[in-house]
Amino acid sequence: MSMSKGANTPVTARQVRLELGWRSAPSAPAVAAAALLLGAGTEKVRSDADSVSRARPAHASGAVRHEGAGASPDGASETVAVDLDAVEADVEKVVLTATADGGSFGALSGLHLRLVDAASGAELARYDSEDATVETALVLGELYRRQGAWKFRAVGQGYSSGPDGLATDFGVSPAALRGPAPAAAAPAAPAAPPVAPSAPAPVTPPAQAPADAAPAPVTPVRLTKxxxxxxxxxxxxxxxxxxxxxxxxxxxxxxxxxPKKEGQPKKxxxxxxxxxxxxxxxxxxxxxxxxxxxxxxxxxxxxxxxxxxxxxxxxxxxxxxxxxxxxxxxxxxxxxxxxxxxxxxxxxxxxxxxxxxxxxxxxxxxxxxxxxxxxxxxxxxxxxxxxxxxxxxxxxxxxxxxxxxxxxxxxxxxxxxxxxxxxxxxxxxxxxxxxxxxxx
The missing domain is CATH 2.60.60.30 (sav2460 like domains)
Incomplete structure (x- = not known):
């Protein structure tokens, strides 16, 4: 079932997967997905321990697990599994977020979020993000409780300030939303082996990429409440x-x-x-x-x-x-x-x-x-x-x-x-x- 922003649907399956997918390309930014467990009535995590990502792959309750990154012939993906029966009573929402490193989500194509029945593999809902531009962090969807039952909502809320703005809204540290640092450092090793000292000179274009990307933060979007x-x-x-x-x-x-005040007649x-x-x-x-x-x-x-x-x-x-x-x-x-x-x-x-x-x-x-x-x-x-x-x-x-x-x-x-x-x-x-x- 294809969903538009803001739309919601009941979730009857008890074990589900949130599958974030996109089309990979050499110039595309690196994407990291994270799930946040929000406390009842707060719209915030109780602590960083309520974040699940590649750096912290499982929640202490066992209800939410990051199942890692994957690849397919036409794209890349990251998957978060959720056992709705195991979600703690004082957790109201499980929010699926994504951050982009080395560019914005506007440089990606085919970005989507699928809600899948973990038992049967059937797709329960799908949200396609088609209007991202300068955003470097997104809230794509959320599982939430309503009157004792679970529902899924397609959100599609963007942030141009990366993990910082998103982290401020949900009370989590920006580091909890990113993948582990070693994974980000690994691609730098293959770039060094070109032995010829002259190679670094042509490699100046990578240094210009951030300069080209610099105009992106110059946007009227402000994330301060x-x-x-x-x-x-x-x-x-x-x-x-x-x-x-x-x-x-x-x-x-x-x-x-x-508050009760002593010495006054009860009214x-x-x-x-x-x-x-x-x-x-x-x-x-x-x-x-x-x-x-x-x-x-x-x-x-x-x-x-x-x-x-x-x-x-x-x-x-x-x-x-x-x-x-x-x-x-x-x-x-x-x-x-x-x-x-x-x-x-x-x-x-x-x-x-x-x-x-x-x-x-x-x-x-x-x-x-x-x-x-x-x-x-x-x-x-x-x-x-x-x-x-x-x-x-x-x-x-x-x-x-x-x-x-x-x-x-x-x-x-x-x-x-x-x-x-x-x-x-x-x-x-x-x-x-x-x-x-x-x-x-």
Missing amino acids: VTLTKEAPSVSLTKQGGTSGALHVNLSWQMRSQ EGWGAKLTRALTAPGGALDLDLCALFELTDGRKGVVQALGNAFGALDRPPYIHLDGDDRTGGTAGENLTVNLDHRQSLRRVLIFVTVYEGARSFADLDATVTLRPQHGAPIDFSLGESTEPSTVCALALITNTGSDLVVQREARFLVPERGVSPQRTVDRAYGWGMDWTPGRK
């Missing part, structure tokens, strides 16, 4: 070079702890009752990530779990909601915007509603993270809700024609009696849509 605040609420994706590929939006949350307002409800059996909080969209041709609509309006990436509205997390789990809710079709998008308002399990966002500590495929990750916190709000506008993405801007909203809204959260946010932002009751 951008945190939006009330004082600095917006950022230009255009200035960061983040106007193409997939824009992943994640909302994660946890309950804010309430139980609606916020305290909410906390009790969330810790009681069956009281899980169900937040729904949604998006209002307006296309440049005038069409408007909503992407949400309600009514199974999950959207699509390869056709209008070019926005897709990744299922519905009804558990309030650490993965939160995820939504993807296909910025390759940004010319069709006029504005996108990302918002969240309390579907069930609570009457407001009180005592909720929520973080919004936007990860452009190119450019810096963007995040911000919602802050504290001081009123019984059941809907919050998170971020507004606006296409001005010359710029693509992300605006932090973090705006808690209180619906009027008998008015739905969706209609409430529509009115607040002047979308002008007609609404009918729905369910999921």
